[in-house]
Amino acid sequence: MAKLNVSRRKFLVGGILVGGALAVGYGFLREGEPDNAALTATTEEGEIALNAWVKVDRNGIVTVAVPRAEMGQGVYTALAMLVAEEMEANFDDIVVEQAPIADIYANITMIKDSLPFSDGHHQGEETVGAWGMAKVARTLGVQATGGSTSVRDAWIPMREAGATAKAMLVQAAARDWDVPAGEITVENGVISHAASGASGGFGDFVERAASEAVTTTPTLKDSRDFKLIGKPQMRVDIPEKVDGTAVFGxxxxxxxxxxxxxxxxxxxxxxxxxxxxxxxxxxxxxxxxxxxxxxxxxxxxxxxxxxxxxxxxxxxxxxxPAKDYSSAGILTLLEESLDSDDARVYSEDGDAAAAITASAQPVHAVYKAPFLAHACMEPxxxxxxxxxxxxxxxxxxxxxxxxxxxxxxxxxxxxxxxxxxxxxxxxxxxxxxxxxxxxxxxxxxxxxxxxxxxxxWTRENDIQHDIYRPAAVSRFDGALGPDGRITGWANRIASQSVSGSFTERLLPWAAMDMPDNTTSEGAADIPYEFANRMVDHVPVKLPIPVGFWRSVGHSYNAFFTESFMDEMAHAAGKDPIEFRLAHLEGHRDFADVLRKLAEVSRWSEPLPPGRGRGVALHESFSSIVGQVVEVTANGSKEVTVDKVYCVVDCGAVVNPDTVTAQMEGGILFGLTAALYGEIEIEGGAVVNSNFPDYEMVRLAGCPEIEVHLAQSGRRLGGIGEVATPPIAPALANALFAATGERIRELPISKNGFIA
Amino acid sequence: MLKLDINGASYDVDVEDDTPLLWVLRDTVNLKGTKFGCGIAACGACTVHLDGAPVRSCSYPVADAVGAKITTIEGIGGDKLSAVQQAWIEEQVPQCGYCQSGMIMAVSALLAENPAPSDDDIAESITNICRCGTYPRIKKAIKRAAQLQGGD
Structure with missing residues (x-):
C-alpha cells in the first residue's frame, strides 16, 4: 500500500487563557472549520475548552486531562509523563484529571487495530488505509480504552501539547525580560535566562503566554534527551488506593x-x-x-x-434461544465446524496442503480453549x-x-x-x-x-451474565522437511466472532458479515517463516454473548500456535528455542527476545526429574513477549508453577515500572485462566457462580516472576494485554517437558493436572 | 438501633441485625474504603478488623460486631499512613487498587500477630484475591512493612 505522509496541518495546538489558566489543546479540524475552532469551544461557564490536554494555572500547577480510563494500567501516570517531559515540568507539580468526552480524544489506534482490513503488524502505520481509519475514528468520535493503545495513541499529541505549552511560556518570558527566546532554558518547572539572571515559574507567565501566537509545529525532544520517559516514576493514582479514598463506580x-x-x-x-x-x-x-x-x-x-x-x-x-446449548456441546460443534466450506483465509503463502500431503512426517493436532469470564474485582x-x-x-x-x-x-x-x-x-x-x-x-x-x-451486580450476576471470551478450537497440520524445518503449516480455527458479536449487540445497523481480525490474531500474523502456510477461520454463530477479554483472540491463538510449534520442535528432535530461531530469519527483534530469554532463564541448564521448562514467544499489540515457565509436577499430577521469566520488547518505554507491573499482572491473569479458567454452560445458562467455582491464582500459588525489558528500537507497542497470551503455552510446554504429557485443551485440569 | 465503635468513633445504626457489617460500613456509615467483592467471604476485599482480628465483613452480621472495636482502611493509619500503607507505596503495589484495602487490612492483622512472617506464613495467611496480579509486589511490600515496623 502506498505510503502517505500524515499531515499535521489537520491538527492545531494552541493556547487560550481560561479562568485564569493557560489551556493548551490539540485539535482536529473538520474541513472548513476556522483554525481556532478547536480551542474556542468553551463551555457556558467559561471553563476550559473540552479538548484541552493541558492547563497551567497561576501557581504553576499543571493539570493534564487524561482521556483514558485508569484501571490499574498506569495510564494517568504515563500520559502525564509525556506532557511533563516536553514541558520540562516538575513531575510533582502535575495533577491528573479525567477528561470529559470530546471527539478529539477518540482512540485512533484502537479502532484501526480492530478493523478487518487493518494493515497487520509487520507493516508501516502511515499507509493510506491507516490514515483513512484515523479519520473514521475521529469522525465516529469513539473515546475508548482498550487494545493496549493508550500510550501509542497519545505518544505524539500529549508530547506536542507539552512542548507547545512550554514554547508559549518561554515566548512570554522572553517578551517580559526582553531577551531572545533562544537564550531561555526551562528545567524542572523553572524558566531562566542565564545571562541576565532572570528566572520564574510557569505560573508567572500564564497570562502573557495566552496572548502568544499559536505554535502549530512544536519541536519534540530527541529521545536521547528524555529525563522522565524511560525512567521509573511513582504512579500518581497509588496514594489514594492505599488509604481507601479512591472513588470507584x-x-x-x-x-x-x-x-x-x-x-x-x-x-x-x-x-x-x-x-x-x-x-x-x-x-x-x-x-x-x-x-x-x-x-x-x-x-x-x-x-x-x-x-x-x-x-x-x-x-x-x-x-x-440458548436453551439447548452446553459448553461441552459447543466445543464439539466448533470441532465439527472445522470441516466447514465456509472458512475465511487470513494468511496464505505457497501451497500448504500440497506440502503436508508430500511430507513423510506430517504432524496433526487439535486444540481447545473454553469460555472465560472477566471477573473484575469491582463488581x-x-x-x-x-x-x-x-x-x-x-x-x-x-x-x-x-x-x-x-x-x-x-x-x-x-x-x-x-x-x-x-x-x-x-x-x-x-x-x-x-x-x-x-x-x-x-x-x-x-x-x-x-x-x-x-x-x-452481585458476583453471581457477574459470573453468570458476563460477555465471555469465546471458546475456540484450532486444528493444525504441519510438515517437516528433511532439514527439520517446517515446510507446511495449515491452521484452521473455529470460534464465534468477537467483533461480530459486539457489533450486533451495540450497533446492529453496522453489523454485516465481514472478516474479523480478532478471530485469527496471534495465528495468522505469527513471525515464523514457513514456505507454505494457510491460516483460516470458520466463524460460528452461537447465542452466547462474547466480547473483548484481555488480549482477545491472542488469548487462545497463542496457546494453540505456540503449543504446536513445540510439538513440531519435538517431532523434529530439536530444542524448542533453537527450532523457533531457525524459523525467525529476518525477524531480528523476535530472535533477540528469544536469545535473551534463553540467557536469563538459563535455558540450557538441566532441571531435576519432575521439573520442566517451557517456552513461548508471541507478538500482540505491536509488542513481543517471550516467556519461560518452570514447573514441578509430581506423580499425582499436582502442579506447582515455580518461576516465570519474561522478556518484553514494547519499543519505547514510558514508565518502566509500569511495564514490569503489567507483565506481572498479565502473566497472572493468563495463568489463572490456564490453571482454572472455564465457564461451564448447561441448558444455556452458566453453571459457575462465584470465586469458589471460578477460581483465581492467589498469593500462595503465585510464582516468582522475573521481567526483563529488551528494547530493539521498534515502534511503540502496547503493554496492558501482551503478557497474557504466552503464559498458557509456556506452561503447557513446561508440563510436557516435565511429564511427557501434551496438553491440548485448557484449563490444564482437563488433563487431570491439579494446581 | 445498634451501637458500633468504628475507628474510635461511635455510631448508632438502624438496620436489620443480620445485615452484613460491610453494607453498614459502606451504605449506612458511608465509609466506602471497604469493598464488596464476592459476598461470600471468598475474596477478602471487604476485610476489616474486629478487636484487631481480620474479618471478612461481607459475611459478618452487624449485630455480632456490637461491642467490638471495628477498624477499617480509613482508620488503620490514624492520622498518617501505617507502615503497611507506606510499604504499599514504596513497592508501588496497587494496579486497579480495588482489592488493596482488604489486602492492607489482612496484612496489617498478620504483622500485628507475627511481626516477621516467613514466606510460608504469608502464603498461608494472605488468601485475598487480586485480579490484577499484584502478588509479587505484595510479597515484597509485606517484607518491607515488617522492616518499617521494626520486625525483621
Whole structure:
C-alpha cells in the first residue's frame, strides 16, 4: 500500500487563557472549520475548552486531562509523563484529571487495530488505509480504552501539547525580560535566562503566554534527551488506593440516591415471564419493583435491602434461544465446524496442503480453549439519574462515548442532555467496554423518575451474565522437511466472532458479515517463516454473548500456535528455542527476545526429574513477549508453577515500572485462566457462580516472576494485554517437558493436572 | 438501633441485625474504603478488623460486631499512613487498587500477630484475591512493612 505522509496541518495546538489558566489543546479540524475552532469551544461557564490536554494555572500547577480510563494500567501516570517531559515540568507539580468526552480524544489506534482490513503488524502505520481509519475514528468520535493503545495513541499529541505549552511560556518570558527566546532554558518547572539572571515559574507567565501566537509545529525532544520517559516514576493514582479514598463506580454517592439489585433470566436470551412484586413490597427499605424484558429489579434504600428483596422475589423466566446449548456441546460443534466450506483465509503463502500431503512426517493436532469470564474485582455497576429531559451516568467504563450514545438512546432524551462521569475502574480487561449495565441502570432509574439509582451486580450476576471470551478450537497440520524445518503449516480455527458479536449487540445497523481480525490474531500474523502456510477461520454463530477479554483472540491463538510449534520442535528432535530461531530469519527483534530469554532463564541448564521448562514467544499489540515457565509436577499430577521469566520488547518505554507491573499482572491473569479458567454452560445458562467455582491464582500459588525489558528500537507497542497470551503455552510446554504429557485443551485440569 | 465503635468513633445504626457489617460500613456509615467483592467471604476485599482480628465483613452480621472495636482502611493509619500503607507505596503495589484495602487490612492483622512472617506464613495467611496480579509486589511490600515496623 502506498505510503502517505500524515499531515499535521489537520491538527492545531494552541493556547487560550481560561479562568485564569493557560489551556493548551490539540485539535482536529473538520474541513472548513476556522483554525481556532478547536480551542474556542468553551463551555457556558467559561471553563476550559473540552479538548484541552493541558492547563497551567497561576501557581504553576499543571493539570493534564487524561482521556483514558485508569484501571490499574498506569495510564494517568504515563500520559502525564509525556506532557511533563516536553514541558520540562516538575513531575510533582502535575495533577491528573479525567477528561470529559470530546471527539478529539477518540482512540485512533484502537479502532484501526480492530478493523478487518487493518494493515497487520509487520507493516508501516502511515499507509493510506491507516490514515483513512484515523479519520473514521475521529469522525465516529469513539473515546475508548482498550487494545493496549493508550500510550501509542497519545505518544505524539500529549508530547506536542507539552512542548507547545512550554514554547508559549518561554515566548512570554522572553517578551517580559526582553531577551531572545533562544537564550531561555526551562528545567524542572523553572524558566531562566542565564545571562541576565532572570528566572520564574510557569505560573508567572500564564497570562502573557495566552496572548502568544499559536505554535502549530512544536519541536519534540530527541529521545536521547528524555529525563522522565524511560525512567521509573511513582504512579500518581497509588496514594489514594492505599488509604481507601479512591472513588470507584461502586463508591459513587449522589444526593437522594436509591440502590438497586437485579434478578436476570438465567438462560442467554431469556425473558421475564412472571413475578410477584407484592411478595416483597413490605420488606424493609423497598421503594419499587421494576420488571423489564430480561429480568426484574428491586430498588431500595440500601444495596443490602435491595439484594435481599430481589432474591426473595418470586419470578419465572422464559428460556432463550440458548436453551439447548452446553459448553461441552459447543466445543464439539466448533470441532465439527472445522470441516466447514465456509472458512475465511487470513494468511496464505505457497501451497500448504500440497506440502503436508508430500511430507513423510506430517504432524496433526487439535486444540481447545473454553469460555472465560472477566471477573473484575469491582463488581459491575452503574449509577443513573433519568429525568423528563436528561440523563446523568456515573460509571467505571472503558468507552464513555458508547455509554453516552446508549444512555441517550435508552433514556430517550436529547444528546445535549446526557452527562457521563467516568470513575476509577476496579479492573476492566475489556468487560467495561460493554453497555449492558447502562441499559439496566437507565431502565431502572426511569421507573423511579428523577431519583438517582445505583445498580450493583452481585458476583453471581457477574459470573453468570458476563460477555465471555469465546471458546475456540484450532486444528493444525504441519510438515517437516528433511532439514527439520517446517515446510507446511495449515491452521484452521473455529470460534464465534468477537467483533461480530459486539457489533450486533451495540450497533446492529453496522453489523454485516465481514472478516474479523480478532478471530485469527496471534495465528495468522505469527513471525515464523514457513514456505507454505494457510491460516483460516470458520466463524460460528452461537447465542452466547462474547466480547473483548484481555488480549482477545491472542488469548487462545497463542496457546494453540505456540503449543504446536513445540510439538513440531519435538517431532523434529530439536530444542524448542533453537527450532523457533531457525524459523525467525529476518525477524531480528523476535530472535533477540528469544536469545535473551534463553540467557536469563538459563535455558540450557538441566532441571531435576519432575521439573520442566517451557517456552513461548508471541507478538500482540505491536509488542513481543517471550516467556519461560518452570514447573514441578509430581506423580499425582499436582502442579506447582515455580518461576516465570519474561522478556518484553514494547519499543519505547514510558514508565518502566509500569511495564514490569503489567507483565506481572498479565502473566497472572493468563495463568489463572490456564490453571482454572472455564465457564461451564448447561441448558444455556452458566453453571459457575462465584470465586469458589471460578477460581483465581492467589498469593500462595503465585510464582516468582522475573521481567526483563529488551528494547530493539521498534515502534511503540502496547503493554496492558501482551503478557497474557504466552503464559498458557509456556506452561503447557513446561508440563510436557516435565511429564511427557501434551496438553491440548485448557484449563490444564482437563488433563487431570491439579494446581 | 445498634451501637458500633468504628475507628474510635461511635455510631448508632438502624438496620436489620443480620445485615452484613460491610453494607453498614459502606451504605449506612458511608465509609466506602471497604469493598464488596464476592459476598461470600471468598475474596477478602471487604476485610476489616474486629478487636484487631481480620474479618471478612461481607459475611459478618452487624449485630455480632456490637461491642467490638471495628477498624477499617480509613482508620488503620490514624492520622498518617501505617507502615503497611507506606510499604504499599514504596513497592508501588496497587494496579486497579480495588482489592488493596482488604489486602492492607489482612496484612496489617498478620504483622500485628507475627511481626516477621516467613514466606510460608504469608502464603498461608494472605488468601485475598487480586485480579490484577499484584502478588509479587505484595510479597515484597509485606517484607518491607515488617522492616518499617521494626520486625525483621
Amino acid at each position: 461502586v463508591d459513587v454517592e449522589v444526593e437522594g440516591m436509591a440502590h438497586a439489585a437485579v434478578k436476570l433470566a438465567p438462560v442467554f436470551g431469556g425473558t421475564l415471564a412472571s413475578h410477584d412484586a407484592e411478595a416483597v413490597r413490605g420488606m424493609p427499605g423497598v421503594i419499587a419493583v421494576v420488571p423489564f424484558d430480561i429480568g426484574v429489579a428491586v430498588v431500595a434504600n440500601s444495596f443490602w435491602r435491595a439484594k435481599t428483596a430481589v432474591e426473595a422475589l418470586p419470578a419465572s423466566f422464559n428460556d432463550g 459491575m455497576n452503574c449509577t443513573a439519574k433519568v429525568t423528563e429531559t436528561g440523563v446523568e451516568i456515573w460509571m467505571p467504563n472503558q468507552a464513555p462515548t458508547l455509554v453516552k450514545w446508549f444512555a441517550e438512546k435508552f433514556a430517550d432524551v436529547p444528546a445535549e442532555n446526557v452527562t457521563v462521569h467516568t470513575t476509577l475502574l476496579g479492573g476492566g480487561f475489556g468487560r467495561r467496554a460493554e453497555i449492558d449495565l447502562v441499559y439496566l441502570a437507565v431502565t431502572i432509574a426511569k421507573a423511579v423518575k428523577g431519583r438517582p439509582v445505583k445498580l450493583i
